[in-house]
Amino acid sequence: MTHLLLRHRDIPDIRKLDVYVNNGGFAAFKKAVTGMQPGQVMDEVKASGLRGRGGAGFPTGMKWSFIPKGVFPTYVVANADESEPGTFKDREIMEGNPYQFLEGVAIACYAIQSNTGYVYLRGEFYQLARELDACLEEMEKAGYLGENLFGTNYSLRIRTHLGAGAYICGEETALLESIEGKRGQPRIRPPFPAVYGLYGKPTVINNVETLTNVPLIIEKGAAWYKSMGTEKSPGVKIFSLSGNITRPGNYELPLGTTFRELIFTHGGGIPDGHQVKAIMPAGASSSIILVNGETFDKVMDTLMDYESVQNVGSLLGSASVIVIDDTYSMDWVINKTMHFFKHESCGKCTPCRDGTYWMLHLVERIHAGHGTNADVQLLRSVANQVNGKCLCALGDFSTMAVTSAIERFPQDFESGAKA
Amino acid sequence: MSLAEKYPREIEAIYAKYPPDRKRSAVMPLLYLVQRDEGYITKDSMAEIAALLDLEMTEVASIIGFYSLYHDKKEGKYRMQVCNDLPCALRGADQFLDSLCQNLGIKVGETTPDGLITLEAVTCLAACDKAPMFQLQESDQLAYHENMTMDKTMELIDALKKGGLGESFRDARNMEVK
Numbered sequence: 234m235t236h237l238l239l240r241h242r243d244i245p246d247i248r249k250l251d252v253y254v255n256n257g258g259f260a261a262f263k264k265a266v267t268g269m270q271p272g273q274v275m276d277e278v279k280a281s282g283l284r285g286r287g288g289a290g291f292p293t294g295m296k297w298s299f300i301p302k303g304v305f306p307t308y309v310v311a312n313a314d315e316s317e318p319g320t321f322k323d324r325e326i327m328e329g330n331p332y333q334f335l336e337g338v339a340i341a342c343y344a345i346q347s348n349t350g351y352v353y354l355r356g357e358f359y360q361l362a363r364e365l366d367a368c369l370e371e372m373e374k375a376g377y378l379g380e381n382l383f384g385t386n387y388s389l390r391i392r393t394h395l396g397a398g399a400y401i402c403g404e405e406t407a408l409l410e411s412i413e414g415k416r417g418q419p420r421i422r423p424p425f426p427a428v429y430g431l432y433g434k435p436t437v438i439n440n441v442e443t444l445t446n447v448p449l450i451i452e453k454g455a456a457w458y459k460s461m462g463t464e465k466s467p468g469v470k471i472f473s474l475s476g477n478i479t480r481p482g483n484y485e486l487p488l489g490t491t492f493r494e495l496i497f498t499h500g501g502g503i504p505d506g507h508q509v510k511a512i513m514p515a516g517a518s519s520s521i522i523l524v525n526g527e528t529f530d531k532v533m534d535t536l537m538d539y540e541s542v543q544n545v546g547s548l549l550g551s552a553s554v555i556v557i558d559d560t561y562s563m564d565w566v567i568n569k570t571m572h573f574f575k576h577e578s579c580g581k582c583t584p585c586r587d588g589t590y591w592m593l594h595l596v597e598r599i600h601a602g603h604g605t606n607a608d609v610q611l612l613r614s615v616a617n618q619v620n621g622k623c624l625c626a627l628g629d630f631s632t633m634a635v636t637s638a639i640e641r642f643p644q645d646f647e648s649g650a651k652a
Numbered sequence: 653m654s655l656a657e658k659y660p661r662e663i664e665a666i667y668a669k670y671p672p673d674r675k676r677s678a679v680m681p682l683l684y685l686v687q688r689d690e691g692y693i694t695k696d697s698m699a700e701i702a703a704l705l706d707l708e709m710t711e712v713a714s715i716i717g718f719y720s721l722y723h724d725k726k727e728g729k730y731r732m733q734v735c736n737d738l739p740c741a742l743r744g745a746d747q748f749l750d751s752l753c754q755n756l757g758i759k760v761g762e763t764t765p766d767g768l769i770t771l772e773a774v775t776c777l778a779a780c781d782k783a784p785m786f787q788l789q790e791s792d793q794l795a796y797h798e799n800m801t802m803d804k805t806m807e808l809i810d811a812l813k814k815g816g817l818g819e820s821f822r823d824a825r826n827m828e829v830k
Contacts, residue, residue: 318737318776356721357777357787359794392669397680397719400775414676414705416718432674473780475739481781517738517776553780555739569738573775579718 241329280455287440299427319516319553323441337444462488466538493533515550518630574631585628588619728770739780
């Protein structure tokens, strides 16, 4: 299949502006600005059924339509904070095919009549931010950014903003705080960013991969886009495959591809003759899917789309599929995820700040082989007290692996059974 | 010399990214500028940034404390930050980190006696398919080193001892197209 998002795999030089333009680049942006009303652009994206690729799966066109009419300025912010353990797709898009992503930002800006877009990159993408800055300069020189674009009265500028190492800034309101020069801590909602966003103005925040789909939808139409994927989850998705797998990497496939196809056909299966024991389809924030002789076929035949993954007790999220083989014990796995969430909790909400601290202590004790059954019960109880009690989803995410591991892999938590 | 005297044009370019009445947004890029200039962020430069942006010094300090890539202490010239999060650990990152500690003769969080390298374990760097991997930070420069072996890593450290990487900082990134 020809790639639609990871186009650099077919056209290696597409990260150069002239090559991108020669392959149809910026035709969609020009078409939107010169031939479509902002509302038409929004309707087309709505009709395509495109859903947010950052993890929540919220319909993109609908998100745009929440921006109130007649309020200026408005902002579009691209979320390039990619930090979920197991996710490395946005980085490849921006490194390999940056202009298609930036064209998506530009079209989103036009759709909500914004004259300023920001790209928020995690601080570790320092080199990448410089490369995007160079791309933005090229676009300005070539007349794709600046004043009176394509002879209309529409003007647009896009800027990068570099974070400095904080997972929480992938949460959209924390991200906005960070651009405003504050600590990245989530805001209370409502009001939602569509009404009160960056600098208190209506703001659309979309993931990099989501925006990279947009030029294709405007160019080829919603009907074409809907012909891929499933009815409720149309289009293509980049699956980041990692862990105990022969060929880890990003795979661009239609939504609704089965776990079997991803893991065995594309990923080449599990190395060294081991078996799959568990899958985390949404990175460290996943409920862990149990794979054993009994569940194997059901799990492997599950379609990876926003609805079906729930049938095996998890969520698709950002589609960062971590495969874990039968040499690992789940107490080790949640020890890893708890270290992550304890480190990344922003400290604003007590259940998350203190809960991740206590969960980590319990998990470490259990993992070290000093735990008792009461510790396991206490761990589950703390997780339940964190879940649903915080301003943002980080608190909830920190409990997903813990509760699912205890429930689905009880043998890994019996004392003395440590790997 | 003050920051404003030293880098007038860069500071103007940073301000231009944000609305004129939203100067506070410049705090993060200004901190990167200081870190590039001095290797870490001193009290004096914190005070200067606060004055430039009409902030309290404690507000600037809170930003430095919150974000993990800002440093207010002089440590090794290079920070070697190994990811040992779940996906990397499934590909041997913990063992890699252990032998790196042995080869350098230091523990995680420590700096080599020659002041060259501070070794850290960090959370996900979005390079899960190319573990073991680490990033190398030098003031505000960052480069990823992926699919690393101990031999390749020790060669890199030798090159750092001999006087840095210069342009190879840029080339180090693995840009292979599959």
